[in-house]
Amino acid sequence: MTAPADPGGPTEPGAPDADGVRWRHLHRVTPLLNAWKVAVAIIAVFLFQGLDDVLRIGLPPLTLVLVLAGAVVLATVIGLIYSYLAWRRTTFAITPDAVVLRSGVLFRKERVARLTRIQAVEITQPILGRIFGFSGIRVESAGGSEANMSLAYLTADEGADVRNEVLARAAGLDLDGDPATQEAAATDGDGAPTDGASTGGAGAPATRAPAAPLLAPEAPEHPVLAVGASRLLVSLLAHGATVTVLLAVVALVVVVVLGEGGRWLFSAFLPLLGVLAFLWGRFTGEFNFRLATSPDGLRVRQGLLETKARTIPPGRVQALVVQQGPIWRALGWWRVRVTLASQGNAADGSETSDVLLPVGTRADVETVLELAIPELAASDRPALGAGLVGMDDGEGWVPSPRRTRFLDPLAYRRNAFLVMDHVIALRTGRIFRQLSLVPHERTQSLGVTQGPLERRLRVVSFRAHSSGSIEPTLPHLDDEVAARLMVEQADRARIARGSAGPERWMRRGPVTQGPDAG
Structure with missing residues (x-):
């Protein structure tokens, strides 16, 4: 959220207020790393709005080059000045309850991310940052993309320290020290004052400096799985987008051979370029994918040009979806996506921001599901297997009624739901298989829709919505079954929220669920 900053401005950085x-x-x-962004924006405005006027003047070529060079230099200087002022006016603090960011040159604003609302903490390193040892921190908070904050740039070590401190405080650890810690830090084993204490002279009582916040150590992690470059490359070659590109290229070649290529070649170039950009972004974004566990939660590392190390604290997963296309079926591969409360109601445009497994086997999928939703047990695997590849009512799944075969002749036997102890699972698609899982305590709303044909067949489309970009929907469910499911699922969600663990997962004490429940 945002709020007006203190009119007096922030305290001098490094010193407590x-x-x-x-x-x-x-x-x-x-300022140096951000100045080019301002310079590029100024140059772009100049080129689009002022270049025509400059060309109409009819300046000599040398003078024109000098004018353009001067514009570039002026834009760079303005960019540096603005970036420096923005840097001077940007400060952040990590308190026992929140991460606070103050920024703005002309209009000051303060953004506060409550620790109980933090959904993930990500360290990003663009290629230049990797070369020179700088990184940015992205703190994702519940409430959509507008609630997220970016701390860029810090040194790699500072970035790791900030990430560790945010996660440690979010977990409920006390990093501000206690009286026993202060006493131990202020004296050595013989009771003599250390460098952190001073005496006022002979016989004067010792005065001790206040204890500084403890430096949070990095939590150990245990690698779980990794996706090699070869598997990722083959999965992209077997992707539907790649097949689309190949078919389009073949069609263009045929058109050109027939002598009609002049009209269609350019119009088909931009869509093909967009598909190629999508495949390239998927490859660079998911390159060297690694998944690990730690006391802080799940850790995902990935990236070729820009590396990302994302930590998802326990209990922040809102929903999971497992997907498989027709070509991947022959290879036995699946893709797992996750949604958090920080991702809003729509995807943020990044194809890799919500991936929990770019490509993996069925065993990999089962491992990832059990890590993301620890309440799932080994006894749930047969039911999950039926959700991945099964049809009809095996393992307790409740499918669409047979009368819906006219509406969906291919997938009506696949469309089904299953209520498990801790999640509700929705299974859809026969050509493009999909399995969605929503934990009971993360169910935000339930709904049904019904079109004219569905009304005639007495069926509805059921939706179990959670925060984030994934909206699991089950089409063509019997209307009476859906009505009972809505009532029962609402009760299960209420009970699950009342018995869920604390938001600060390392803090002992009674379970409380309030408005900060993520």
Whole structure:
């Protein structure tokens, strides 16, 4: 959320303010790394709006080159000045309850991310950042993309420390020290004052500096699985987009051979370029994918040109979806996506931001599901297997009635739902298989829709909505079955939220669920 900043401005970074909050600056190199963005924007405006006027003047070529060079230099200087002012006015702090970011040159704003609302913490390193040792921190908070904040740039070590501190405080660990810690830090084993304490002279009582916040260590991680470059490349070659490109290229060649290519070649180039960009983005974004577990949660590392290390704390998974296309079926491969409350109601445009498994076997899928939803047990695997590849009512699944075969002749035997102990599972698609899982406590709303043909056949489309970009929907469910399911699932969701674990997963004590429940 955003709120007006303190009119007096932030305290000098590095020193605690009156409330004991320590405000920090981003790294001094940040203005240099951000100046080019402002410069490019200014140059783009100049080229689109002022270049025609300059060309009409009829300047000599050398003078024209000097004018353009001067425009570039001026834009760079303006970019540097603005970026420096923005850097000077940007500070952040990590308190026991929230991450706070203050920014703005002309209009000041303060953004607060409550620790109980944090959905993920991500360290990003663009290629230049990897070369020079800088990284950015992205803190994702419940409430959609507008609630997220970016801390760029810090050194790689500072970025890791900030990530560790945010996750440790979100877990409920006390990093501000206690009286026993302060006493131990202020004296050595013989009771003599250390460098952190001073004496006021002979016989004077020792005065001790207040204890600084403890540095949160990085939680150990245990690798679970990795996706090699060869498997990723083969999966993209077997992707429907690749098949589309190949078919389009063949069609273009045929058209050109027949002598009609002049009209169609350019019009088909841009769509093909978009598909190729999609495949290239998928390859670079999911390159060297690795999944690990730690006390902080699930850790996902990926990226070729820009590397990302994302940590998803426990209990933040809103829904999961497992997908398989017709070509991947012959290879036995699946893809797993996850949605968090920070991703809003629609995808953020990135094809890799919500991936939990780019491509993997059925055994990999079962492992990922059990890690993302720890309540799933080994006894649930047969039911999940029926959700992946089964049809009809095997393992307790409730399918669409047979009368819907006229509406969906291929998939009506696949469309089904299953209520498990901790999740509701929806199974759809026969050519493009899909299995969606929504934990009971993450169910935000339930709904049904009914068209004219569905009304005549007494069926509805059922939806179990959770926060995020995934909206599991089951078409053509019997209307009476759907009515009972809505009532029962609402009760299950209410009970599950009441018995869910604490948002700060390492803090002991009674379970509380309030408005901050993520």
